[in-house]
Amino acid sequence: MRPEDTPGNLFVVAAPSGAGKSSLVKALLELDSRLAVSVSHTTRKARGQEQHGREYWFIDEAEFRGMIDRGDFFEWAQVHGNLYGTSRSAIEARLERGEDVVLEIDWQGALQIKKIFPHAVLIFILPPSWTELEQRLRRRGEDDAATIEVRMANAREEVAQARHFDFVIINSLFETALFDLKTVVHSQRLKYAAQLRNRSQVFAALDLS
Numbered sequence: 001m002r003p004e005d006t007p008g009n010l011f012v013v014a015a016p017s018g019a020g021k022s023s024l025v026k027a028l029l030e031l032d033s034r035l036a037v038s039v040s041h042t043t044r045k046a047r048g049q050e051q052h053g054r055e056y057w058f059i060d061e062a063e064f065r066g067m068i069d070r071g072d073f074f075e076w077a078q079v080h081g082n083l084y085g086t087s088r089s090a091i092e093a094r095l096e097r098g099e100d101v102v103l104e105i106d107w108q109g110a111l112q113i114k115k116i117f118p119h120a121v122l123i124f125i126l127p128p129s130w131t132e133l134e135q136r137l138r139r140r141g142e143d144d145a146a147t148i149e150v151r152m153a154n155a156r157e158e159v160a161q162a163r164h165f166d167f168v169i170i171n172s173l174f175e176t177a178l179f180d181l182k183t184v185v186h187s188q189r190l191k192y193a194a195q196l197r198n199r200s201q202v203f204a205a206l207d208l209s
């Protein structure tokens with residue numbers, strides 16, 4: 001099966017660091033049992049509460065380069081000085097089984113994914129302002145001042161990429177942004193179902209069977 005023929009829906013969520021993408025995706029997953037998140041590989045060091053295999057597969061650069069050489073990644077990119085990648089094993093089997101998958105990756109990865117999976121739905125999350133973005137990074141309390149500075153500088157370039165995405169959601173009030181995200185997911189499922197000719201497939205896709 002070619003990647004673009006896989007029956008599952010693929011959602012890609014990108015945002016500048018601190019915009020609230022992980023919080024939104026986590027809340028979405030709690031509400032939507034048909035959605036699974038793909039766990040990426042990274043060379044970044046784990047933060048306090050993060051667990052190997054839950055937030056990320058934390059590996060060193062030699063291991064990461066080995067995976068690149070073996071063609072294990074659908075996409076990978078350097079972001080804020082670290083390497084991040086989506087492995088084939090993280091999403092291929094799920095999509096082939098017809099399950100919906102969400103990727104939380106940066107804009108470079110999102111555009112690579114769109115080339116491989118043209119049906120992927122790209123969603124960009126924006127913060128309400130630069131000031132609020134910086135405050136969220138500080139309030140999160142996970143990064144030192146230098147790291148926050150790099151992320152704020154990179155945010156300018158990242159936000160400029162929003163125009164390549166299918167949807168843009170402003171995460172001002174959390175519940176409103178979550179509702180917007182749910183609507184995009186629901187709408188994509190309905191669109192996919194409407195394209196199916198077989199009645200039972202339509203019902204299954206709508207979860208009405």
Ligand SMILES: Nc1nc2c(ncn2[C@@H]2O[C@H](COP(=O)(O)OP(=O)(O)O)[C@@H](O)[C@H]2O)c(=O)[nH]1
Nearest residue numbers: 017018040076077079084085086104105106109
């Ligand atoms: N291209 C790509 N980017 C990723 C992947 N996983 C995470 N990222 C992105 O890397 C950036 C930094 O992520 P992270 O270190 O978790 O910091 P955070 O966004 O501040 O929580 C974010 O833009 C993520 O979306 C991946 O597999 N591929």
Ligand SMILES: Nc1ncnc2c1ncn2[C@@H]1O[C@H](COP(=O)(O)OP(=O)(O)O)[C@@H](O)[C@H]1O
Nearest residue numbers: 017018019020021022023136140171172173174
């Ligand atoms: N709508 C919101 N209003 C206020 N704070 C938020 C909102 N959404 C997320 N946050 C907070 O902002 C910080 C960054 O969110 P996070 O999900 O880690 O961002 P990202 O994954 O985009 O880097 C966290 O402390 C989170 O609780």
